[in-house]
Amino acid sequence: MHYTLHLTDRCNLACRYCYVKKGSRDMTAETAKRVVDLASDGGHHGIVFFGGEPLLCREVIEETVAYGEAKQKRGEGFFHYKITTNGTLLDAAFLEYACRHEIFIALSHDGLAQDRCRVDPAGNGTAKRLEPVVKMLLAEKPYTPVMMTVTPETLTLYADSVKYLYGLGFRYIICSMDHSADWREEHLPMLKRQYRALASFYREKSKKEEKFYLSPFEVKMASHIRQHDLKTERCELGKKQLSIAPDGRIYPCVQLIGEEYCIGDVTNGINEAKRQALYQLNEQEKEECLDCAVRDRCNHHCACVNKCATGSIASLSPFQCAHERILLPIADSLAERLYSERNALFMQKQYNDMFPLLSLTEDRTI
Amino acid sequence: MQIEKVRSYPTPRYPTAVQFHETEKITRYMPRRWRAKRLVGQVLLITAVTGLCSCTVPTSGENAGKQTEAVRKTDLSVPLFVHGEGRGSFGCDSVLPPVYLSEDEAAQVIRETAREYGVDFSGKGTVESRKLPYTNVYGVEMDDTYKGTLTLDGYDSVLGIGYEYVSQKDVSDWHKDTNIMSTVETFDMKGTAERLTNAVKNTAVFYDPGMDYSTMPEWHSEDDWERAVDEYHARQKERMTEDLRAQVVDFLEWLRGQGVI
Numbered sequence: 299m300h301y302t303l304h305l306t307d308r309c310n311l312a313c314r315y316c317y318v319k320k321g322s323r324d325m326t327a328e329t330a331k332r333v334v335d336l337a338s339d340g341g342h343h344g345i346v347f348f349g350g351e352p353l354l355c356r357e358v359i360e361e362t363v364a365y366g367e368a369k370q371k372r373g374e375g376f377f378h379y380k381i382t383t384n385g386t387l388l389d390a391a392f393l394e395y396a397c398r399h400e401i402f403i404a405l406s407h408d409g410l411a412q413d414r415c416r417v418d419p420a421g422n423g424t425a426k427r428l429e430p431v432v433k434m435l436l437a438e439k440p441y442t443p444v445m446m447t448v449t450p451e452t453l454t455l456y457a458d459s460v461k462y463l464y465g466l467g468f469r470y471i472i473c474s475m476d477h478s479a480d481w482r483e484e485h486l487p488m489l490k491r492q493y494r495a496l497a498s499f500y501r502e503k504s505k506k507e508e509k510f511y512l513s514p515f516e517v518k519m520a521s522h523i524r525q526h527d528l529k530t531e532r533c534e535l536g537k538k539q540l541s542i543a544p545d546g547r548i549y550p551c552v553q554l555i556g557e558e559y560c561i562g563d564v565t566n567g568i569n570e571a572k573r574q575a576l577y578q579l580n581e582q583e584k585e586e587c588l589d590c591a592v593r594d595r596c597n598h599h600c601a602c603v604n605k606c607a608t609g610s611i612a613s614l615s616p617f618q619c620a621h622e623r624i625l626l627p628i629a630d631s632l633a634e635r636l637y638s639e640r641n642a643l644f645m646q647k648q649y650n651d652m653f654p655l656l657s658l659t660e661d662r663t664i
Numbered sequence: 665m666q667i668e669k670v671r672s673y674p675t676p677r678y679p680t681a682v683q684f685h686e687t688e689k690i691t692r693y694m695p696r697r698w699r700a701k702r703l704v705g706q707v708l709l710i711t712a713v714t715g716l717c718s719c720t721v722p723t724s725g726e727n728a729g730k731q732t733e734a735v736r737k738t739d740l741s742v743p744l745f746v747h748g749e750g751r752g753s754f755g756c757d758s759v760l761p762p763v764y765l766s767e768d769e770a771a772q773v774i775r776e777t778a779r780e781y782g783v784d785f786s787g788k789g790t791v792e793s794r795k796l797p798y799t800n801v802y803g804v805e806m807d808d809t810y811k812g813t814l815t816l817d818g819y820d821s822v823l824g825i826g827y828e829y830v831s832q833k834d835v836s837d838w839h840k841d842t843n844i845m846s847t848v849e850t851f852d853m854k855g856t857a858e859r860l861t862n863a864v865k866n867t868a869v870f871y872d873p874g875m876d877y878s879t880m881p882e883w884h885s886e887d888d889w890e891r892a893v894d895e896y897h898a899r900q901k902e903r904m905t906e907d908l909r910a911q912v913v914d915f916l917e918w919l920r921g922q923g924v925i
Contacts, residue, residue, distance in 0.1 A: 481665065482665065483665055505743065507695045507696055507697050519678075522676050522678070522680060523678070523679075523680055523681050523684075524680070524681055525680055586667045586669065587667075587669070589669060590669040590670050591669075591670040591671060591672050591673040592670045592673050614667050616665035616666055616667050617665055619665075619666075619667045619668060620665055620668075623668065623670060626673075630676045630678075633676065633678045634676060634677045634678050635741060636678075637677070637678035637679070638677070638678075638739060638740060638741040638865075639741045639742075639743055640693065640740075640921070640922050642693040642694055642695040642696070643695045645690065645693035646690065646693055646695060648681075649679075649681055649684045649685070649688075649690055650690050650708075650711075652707075652708075652711040655707065655711070656698070656704055656707055656708055656711070659701075659703055659704050659707050660697065660698055660701055660704045663701045663703045663704060
């Protein structure tokens with residue numbers, strides 16, 4: 299289980315597509331510790347520091363990690379930590395702290411669209427500010443994933459932004475569409491062009507045997523290669539991830555923070571009946587998808603995507619449907635090509651469960 | 665925008681993890697960058713022997729057999745093996761006489777080298793494609809293609825694999841007219857080979873490695889010029905032959921890596 303702690307509503311940026319309702323609420327260290335208590339069942343769990351901008355609350359992070367480490371020493375649980383940050387407050391001291399305590403850092407960066415979308419409250423772009431941060435971060439943590447959001451306004455920059463981020467040194471690029479945006483039919487041809495350009499780029503890197511993880515293609519390839527696993531890994535609302543608001547209320551997803559989705563709080567625990575009801579609602583197969591040929595490979599079960607796009611987790615996002623219909627054949631064609639070329643890196647990455655270990659061994663061996 | 669059901673979708677022509685591990689060994693696929701690091705090979709071997717590499721999820725359903733069949737029918741896409749710049753030109757800007765390897769000269773090198781690996785390219789074969797490349801020798805960037813049948817330069821009927829050598833003559837023959845003409849003719853054998861490689865299956869594409877302009881010997885008189893040109897020609901041919909042989913050897917080693925030979 300992953301426990302995502304919304305440490306604060308506050309943020310030092312004003313990204314154009316941000317879905318977080320800005321406020322002044324901060325999570326107290328006590329609330330954060332109660333979350334660690336909730337997760338202390340002897341198993342392995344992730345504690346994710348999220349926001350707003352979580353680096354506005356460093357003290358709470360440090361107290362929470364210390365608390366979790368103490369519990370781990372007593373055998374009450376195993377915790378791994380992750381922080382998702384916009385990077386503008388990331389400094390050498392925190393990076394050193396993150397390395398020492400094995401806190402995984404994920405950076406939000408929109409590539410060439412950074413200055414257009416990820417701006418400060420005065421509207422100034424942040425790309426320049428992030429340049430030294432990225433260098434410092436990748437020097438210490440070369441496997442840092444970067445998370446990029448694509449909007450209709452930045453769609454034409456999609457492929458070039460991925461290339462730009464690759465050029466900066468990122469090798470794990472997670473791309474998300476802004477599903478709350480006004481996507482229209484006329485955007486679709488451009489979306490297809492961008493994915494085709496990305497497929498060429500991916501193939502080029504694969505041919506050179508350069509490591510590269512690009513989430514849209516990896517996810518779609520995996521939906522064929524690991525069919526069974528993927529079905530069990532899809533969105534299981536409230537069962538694999540819980541989000542905790544600054545006031546300690548618990549929600550089933552980071553984007554479903556709001557009264558109707560509250561399933562408990564850190565003091566009284568989880569309301570199982572409510573969690574189960576939401577899970578069942580989300581699990582029901584949508585009628586429109588019943589005899590769709592790619593139903594099992596599609597992300598239509600993602601509750602937050604449907605909520606963002608339609609206002610309800612029970613309704614399907616037409617853009618998501620169109621997106622999947624565009625992406626799937628391009629990803630399959632790319633995989634077919636790499637398979638027919640017997641590309642060794644592709645084979646290892648897709649068909650060897652031990653690939654992460656082998657890849658790490660390679661990186662650590664001179 | 666509307667929700668649209670996908671009525672039918674072809675079974676992808678790459679295997680699921682279960683299908684892969686039924687028919688293939690992951691240890692056969694060793695990225696080049698891993699080969700230089702012995703420890704990586706050892707870890708791969710240990711994880712393979714202990715079964716950690718494999719996917720253990722059982723497969724079921726009526727499509728399982730169909731999918732395996734679809735994958736087995738997958739054709740080989742042979743990569744292009746690059747040795748030589750693969751370009752040459754003739755015209756007012758060209759200061760040295762161009763040297764090319766003819767189809768016959770290339771066939772001798774390719775077939776001899778292939779025989780050493782047990783591959784017999786003496787047969788005849790064709791390949792069909794919807795994207796055979798047009799070329800242009802006047803420097804116009806050309807990405808036009810056509811649907812047609814290419815008669816291969818050699819074919820091994822046992823393996824079902826052929827080869828096509830992209831010569832200067834091929835680039836000239838596949839030229840598509842545009843309104844632009846020039847006094848310089850440029851022949852991009854490598855670029856054409858790259859495009860052809862992407863258009864055909866079960867076919868190795870080799871190309872004329874082209875000249876190396878830097879090796880023209882000095883000359884001091886008109887007689888000396890002829891000697892210098894002859895020497896230049898001989899040296900170029902020798903180097904080009906070696907580059908072509910390297911392309912063929914790379915292909916044959918790759919073919920061996922696929923378990924085809």
